[in-house]
């Protein structure tokens with residue numbers, strides 16, 4: 001399996017969506033504490049020392065049970081990380097709902113992954129509790145950073161995958177991940193019939209007419225990662241962070 005080092009800052013707090021597949025409520029490690037107002041985040045200095053020691057320079061800001069753009073101190077956190085970890089690359093893993101409200105903050109990151117369940121309002125309602133479909137075209141217009149799309153594949157949207165892939169491609173998306181739900185057992189082969197061109201983190205990557213699609217099954221992945229939870233707990237367990245944020 002491939003290995004690579006990265007780190008997650010996992011925020012906790014109330015979310016602005018209510019996804020039935022959100023794993024936040026199923027985890028226990030400090031996730032029930034809200035960190036959305038906290039500065040500095042508990043454990044941040046120790047987290048940075050570990051990253052320096054292990055030469056990890058890829059940091060992702062995400063939420064265990066919340067949307068990371070709800071964090072009130074994003075600019076301050078990014079500035080602190082850049083100062084403390086020279087050469088760090090910071091990515092945001094967001095549900096996308098607040099990007100157009102605050103594009104200035106969004107564009108402070110080095111790159112972003114945006115969760116997109118569907119282009120249909122009924123499917124969005126089933127998968128997120130909100131029928132509002134992301135205006136991905138507008139988001140791509142205001143973004144000055146590279147964007148990857150992440151689509152959790154469930155019974156609610158599996159019939160729409162061709163539509164999702166082709167609409168993303170026509171909007172100019174270059175990279176997309178199809179993710180298997182956490183704890184779902186059995187094979188996950190949404191692109192059966194296509195041949196992968198390489199692998200990433202132990203998972204196959206496909207080139208679909210210029211759209212790079214990774215099929216992500218957490219059970220196959222072997223990643224070296226460090227996680228900072230809302231209560232300051234630091235773990236090296238990819239299992240804990242693997243399904244964070246739909």
Ligand code: SF4
Nearest residue numbers: 015019022065066246
């Ligand atoms: S999966 Fe993400 S967007 Fe959905 S409720 Fe959980 S934290 Fe919020």
